[in-house]
Amino acid sequence: MKTRYYDTEDLIAALATPWGESALAIIRTSGLNCIETIAACFLGQERLIKAESGTLHHDYFIDPETQEHLDEIVAAVYRAPSGYTGQESLEIFCHGSLPGIQRILETLHAAGFRDARPGEFTMRAFLNGKFDLTSAEAVQEIVSAKSKKAQALALGRLSGNLFHEIDTIKHELVTILSMIEVQLDYAEDEIEESIELPITAILDLREKIAQLAATYSTGKLFSEGARVVLAGRTNSGKSSLFNLFLKEDRSIVSEIHGTTRDYIESWVTIRGIPVKLFDTAGYRESMDSIEEEGIRRSAKVAESADLILYLIDGSLGFTEENKNDLKQLSGEVEIILVWNKADIAAKKQPADSIAVSAVNGTGFSVLEENICTKLMGSGASVFRDSEIMIDSLRQKELLDRAAESLSEAVKTVEDKMPLDVTAPEISDAIDALGELTGEITSADILDRVFSGFCVGK
Ligand SMILES: Nc1nc2c(ncn2[C@@H]2O[C@H](COP(=O)(O)OP(=O)(O)OP(=O)(O)O)[C@@H](O)[C@H]2O)c(=O)[nH]1
Ligand SMILES: [Mg+2]
Incomplete structure (x- = not known):
């Protein structure tokens, strides 16, 4: 459904914190005569009506019909033109109890408030000249x-x-x-x-x-992140490297071929870039149909990646199988060749690969640098020159x-x-x-x- 923002002065309310059990929750309200309207729901009604802008008030939120105490709260009062929206508004800091929040919101509805639409507080702030549109957009970008x-x-x-x-x-x-x-x-x-x-x-x-x-491309990369997939033959060390990126023992590592049978994903930050990293099932002529399905799914993940880290087992060297895999992979997606197990590598390293040891961390920071450069592409030079x-x-x-x-x-x-x-x-x-x-x-x-x-x- 299309969102429309017709009225800019009617009374709106919304929970500004996540819907869930928490120590505190914040309910935000705004609109014409917001404070006077809400005051009926406060035990200290008179005090709130006279409250100055930028002041905090400890009080009880009540049901005006029954006078029942719904929660003990603190309210922040803003009078136009101060405050976030630039119009009269009030923020209620209540306990993060789901039934409690619900009762306060229901009482606000009964008092004449409606649910705020996405971004409606910021839109009012923009329309009231609190900031320009680029700053308004930045609010959601920060969140x-x-x-x-x-x-x-x-x-x-x-x-x-x-x-x-x-x-x-x-x-x-x-x-x-x-x-x-x-x-x-x-x-x-x-x-x-x-x-x-x-x-x-x-x-x-x-x-x-x-x-x-x-x-734009670099800015988007920093805000939305990239998908990076660890791929390679079984036992090449993908899960070991995945754990090194995550700094935790997340994926099972073993010397048995075919340990990872499905793909696993996790967010990591590489030099400031948010990266969704995937550990995948290693390629091999599979032993059973489940593993085959895992490999098929992993290959699909690799196809839609922004970057593939293709691991070569340095102790085995660059094999015919590696060559065939790379032929299959080479398409739209960028690939970095990772010469893993550099600590025990016996064979000659391919010239265009990065030597790494997922066990002792050798070469890891060079790999991070390369990932960063590859993801930024031509944006890398722009990034160095630009603060904005x-x-x-x-x-x-x-x-x-x-x-x-x-x-x-x-x-x-x-x-x-x-x-x-x-x-x-x-x-x-x-x-x-x-x-x-x-x-x-x-x-x-x-x-x-x-x-x-x-x-x-
Ligand atoms: N010496 C050395 N051993 C490594 C290195 N990286 C991984 N290994 C070992 O190689 C074996 C396989 O590692 P994994 O990380 O499970 O390999 P994988 O690519 O995830 O394997 P599959 O899940 O079967 O596809 C384990 O015994 C690891 O300890 C490394 O850089 N150096
Ligand atoms: Mg694995």
Whole structure:
């Protein structure tokens, strides 16, 4: 069902913490006359009505009908324009008891509150000018960040670093556009000299925009992570390496061939990149139908991976079987050859492989570095140069549109076309950037941005 945010002032409430048993839970509320409405459900009703913004109140949440105490709580009061949403709001810190939370929410419904939709608090904050759209998007990006790096990058966007970068570019474009408009507004004979368009400046701005757009794949990698699969013949040491990545004894390791019969997955962080790592059933002519099915499933996981770590048993050397496996695997998916058991390797190591010992950890950090570089691909250099990254497709598409329009603008000048052909291109770039920061919005844009949020955010 499509989410729509029609009303921005009616009373909304939502549990902002996970639905489950916990020490504390937070119920968030917001809307016009929120405090006065909720005060009827407080034992200290009068005190709450007079409460100043930014104050905490220890109280009892009651059923106004029966006066029954539903929970002992602390309430945080925010009066417009302070607080998260910029409108009157109140947060209830209650016990994390499921029946308790349910009773409070039911009482709020009876008092006139409705369930908040995903992202509705943040949307109200955006509409009340608390932050721009890139910062609003960063709120959910922080919540869903899977690594410290992703969280830090999103925090930078929340503090407005992306907004400032884009806003600066936009202002420079507005200056250029107004130069053109002056020229267009007055007949040529009224202005002594016709202006020289600052092509280099436009190209520089285009380059800045393109560089920001280029951070998307890396930004997305840090926020969403990648799928990395350990593959190879039985007994090559996949499970041993899997456990080394996890720093725990998770997968069964044994010298018996065919120990792992299905695939196992776990999230790990490799140099800040969240990675869903898969240990799989080793390839061999299988002994039974169950193992065969395990190998088939493992091969399927490898097909959909972002990266395969193909392990070669260094004590056996690079075999015909390895060669055949690699032939089968070579397709779309990137592969790193891992020369495992380097500590007891007797044979010659293939030149393009990384020597590792899953037993004593030799070569592990070189392997991590290689995984990181392979996953980032061409984004690796962008990553080193950039503090600001984007991880939203919406932002990437708008940056691409702005860069494209500026390229068109430059082309019109090079082709000696009249200025009234150049102006709309620059104007479109400005619009794209305005849409990015949320200066230009529509219900559809807001739906797209906020429907991916958690309820209570
Ligand atoms: N010396 C040495 N032994 C290793 C190394 N890595 C794994 N082994 C040993 O090799 C054997 C097989 O290891 P596993 O990790 O179970 O191998 P696997 O690839 O998961 O095997 P399957 O699950 O059967 O596909 C075990 O006895 C490990 O202790 C290594 O780097 N050096
Ligand atoms: Mg195994």
